[in-house]
Amino acid sequence: MARRRPGTLFPLELDILDVGTVLQSTEDSFYGFALAKQLAGRDGSLTAHGTLYKALSRMTTAGLIEASWEDPAIAEGEGRPRRRLYRVTGEGEVVRGREHARLREEERAAGRATGAAWSRLAAGGPAPAAARAWEAIA
């Protein structure tokens, strides 16, 4: 099982916050299978039950989303089991924004490092790792 870096979200958790925000903007809330459909991979594979509902449970406990059960009368009227409905909380919105900012910063840092390596190569010098290797050989 993957380990979380402190202060970060798992990719699935960020996806849930992203998709959940979109879904609740039109439906007011979202439910498990609606998320699974939206999160489906390119091959159409749906997120596993255990993976999805464990993440939702964990995020509910953390206060990133809030859960409530659908009115049984509505479910009964539509002839299906009642759904557990979720909403992204204010805290979830803050964490989502912070996580996207962190990811953008990481991308920028990676881009800067790559750019610096290319510049060094273009100037005729090897990249740092290669330079160290050459020094070791020499």
Next chain:
Amino acid sequence: MSVIRTAQYRSASRRVLDWCAWYTRDLVPEVAGERRDEIASDLHDHAVWAEEAGIAPTRLRRDIVLRAIRGIPHDLSWRAGQLRAGFAADPMPLGTRRVGTTLAALVIFGGVLVVAFGIFLLVRIARALVIADVEAVPDETVMIGVLTVISLAALILASRRRTRWIGALLLAPPSAMIGVLGVQVLYQVSATGTFLVSTLSNYGPGPEPWWIAAASAGGGAAVGFVGAAIWWWPSSRRSVLGAGDTGARSSATT
């Protein structure tokens, strides 16, 4: 026919809900029920979506089962988290539950060792008789046979929750005796046994070292089995947990 009514969907959803019922066992009814309801809702929504998407029932069944299988590690991890968070239906602390589980594993492992040693001794005696290594059946043979049979019965009892305490108690006498009897028999029927006992007998005065070693190991094991039996003693279990049997120890003896 609606996909929801097909045998393929019904069998797949039944399997997933059976699995869900299994990993939510022992959790407080509210938590377990919410998980089951949420999975049931997901399965229904999945079937409705599959029908709208024109997915065949056989493929739906495969997709549902694969979704469940891929999620098994997370289901189990979620369950462990719920138990750690104190959502166990049984109020017994998790630490006590773990001790009970470990103890059960140790008792069963010990029981298997005693039975295996008894069978090994009987086989060695039979072999020695067949190849005429010994002229007569050793005196200890009947006792070893009886102890092995008792151990086997005890092992079966120990493997069942309700009778675990009887099994542990029954394992105590064989474990205390079979070591000493075994060394005596191996001295007669095994060249290695004869060598080891003779070598050990050369060390110091007093009781034979092999006897001390075998008796200590057997006695220690017997004390352990009796301790385990006390841990699972039924009177204390009933007094705290009522009629329901959890197979683990109550707080009365903590």
